Amino acid sequence: QVDPTKLVDAQEVVGGKFEGYRRSGAKGVCATAEFVGSQQGRVLSTASAFSGKPVPVIVRFSVGGGNPMAPDNTRGQRNLALQFDLPKGEVWQMGNISAPVFGAATPEQFLGRLESLQPDPETKKANPEKVKAFADANPEVLLQGKYFASQPVPASYGAVNYWGVHTFGFVDAKGKKQFGKWIFEPVGGLENLTDDEAKAKGAQFLFDELRQRVAAGTVAFDFNLQLAEPGDELDSAVKPLPDARKKVNLGRLTIKSVAPDATGACLTIMYNPLVLPKGVEAGRDPMLAARAAPYAVSLGRRLTEGAKQ
Numbered sequence: 001q002v003d004p005t006k007l008v009d010a011q012e013v014v015g016g017k018f019e020g021y022r023r024s025g026a027k028g029v030c031a032t033a034e035f036v037g038s039q040q041g042r043v044l045s046t047a048s049a050f051s052g053k054p055v056p057v058i059v060r061f062s063v064g065g066g067n068p069m070a071p072d073n074t075r076g077q078r079n080l081a082l083q084f085d086l087p088k089g090e091v092w093q094m095g096n097i098s099a100p101v102f103g104a105a106t107p108e109q110f111l112g113r114l115e116s117l118q119p120d121p122e123t124k125k126a127n128p129e130k131v132k133a134f135a136d137a138n139p140e141v142l143l144q145g146k147y148f149a150s151q152p153v154p155a156s157y158g159a160v161n162y163w164g165v166h167t168f169g170f171v172d173a174k175g176k177k178q179f180g181k182w183i184f185e186p187v188g189g190l191e192n193l194t195d196d197e198a199k200a201k202g203a204q205f206l207f208d209e210l211r212q213r214v215a216a217g218t219v220a221f222d223f224n225l226q227l228a229e230p231g232d233e234l235d236s237a238v239k240p241l242p243d244a245r246k247k248v249n250l251g252r253l254t255i256k257s258v259a260p261d262a263t264g265a266c267l268t269i270m271y272n273p274l275v276l277p278k279g280v281e282a283g284r285d286p287m288l289a290a291r292a293a294p295y296a297v298s299l300g301r302r303l304t305e306g307a308k309q
């Protein structure tokens with residue numbers, strides 16, 4: 001086990017320390033949504049989320065990283081965090097990212113990567129030799145950056161794909177478990193900006209763009225599950241399932257409202273991906289198990305400082 005305090009300390013050193021803000025996904029906005037599960041969801045899992053009755057969801061959209069002033073008009077990570085408020089007080093939380101892979105395979109490797117990126121006390125910049133030596137020995141840490149570099153700047157929080165990255169097990173009424181990796185795909189399709197368009201948009205446009213888009217029409221995502229087959233790697237957040245794997249639709253998430261400012265029910269939630277409903281189980285990915293404790297450390301710090309976003 002990696003000390004969660006060390007992980008959050010390292011994130012603060014690399015990403016900057018901003019009191020009151022999440023130590024990752026710092027720049028965000030609350031929204032509300034409704035989820036309606038599909039017949040296919042009910043076949044795969046007994047989870048009440050898939051009953052077919054509308055379920056309220058507390059949503060948070062954010063830009064990756066610890067900087068609450070992070071620019072919206074550069075390539076990189078966007079996040080979709082969800083809390084499904086299910087019948088009988090049951091809750092399902094998840095934090096999805098706009099890449100099919102995370103930036104490390106294990107918490108030890110993630111800490112090593114963060115340590116290699118720490119600024120040198122003299123130059124105030126990361127030491128390129130140290131960064132290269134760690135990445136050469138741990139090539140998995142470059143996969144996510146390569147993916148983001150290959151993708152244009154998203155035009156909207158509502159027009160980009162968000163992956164769960166980890167494997168989860170979906171358990172049916174007979175106890176049969178189907179493993180899979182999920183992806184939230186915008187119903188209206190993907191929309192991107194050219195580099196010139198992104199430049200012209202400036203650093204702050206995603207919150208207002210989403211507010212306008214939701215007010216003017218429908219912003220919705222299909223909750224799709226890629227089904228694992230025997231022999232597939234199930235324990236890695238840096239290895240997507242093969243493209244050829246069958247994808248089924250578990251239901252649709254429709255965004256209902258976006259907070260007009262920095263308030264909202266998402267502010268004090270830590271979206272802990274181990275908070276799962278009956279009928280959905282965590283896979284054995286060490287990266288998934290490692291998330292709960294540092295999130296709690298970050299929540300503790302930001303609540304004590306006065307939660308902001």
Ligand code: HEM
Nearest residue numbers: 007022023024025060079081095096102270290294298299
């Ligand atoms: C050990 C590895 C990781 C560490 C140390 C870490 C750290 C953090 C921290 C400190 C937060 C803010 C928590 C809060 O204050 O509420 C956060 C948020 C988030 N993380 Fe991670 N994380 C890790 C792995 C991952 C992975 C594998 C994913 C891939 C899906 C991920 C996706 C997210 C998302 C989407 C959020 C934003 C959630 C929100 O809007 O509140 N993280 N992470």
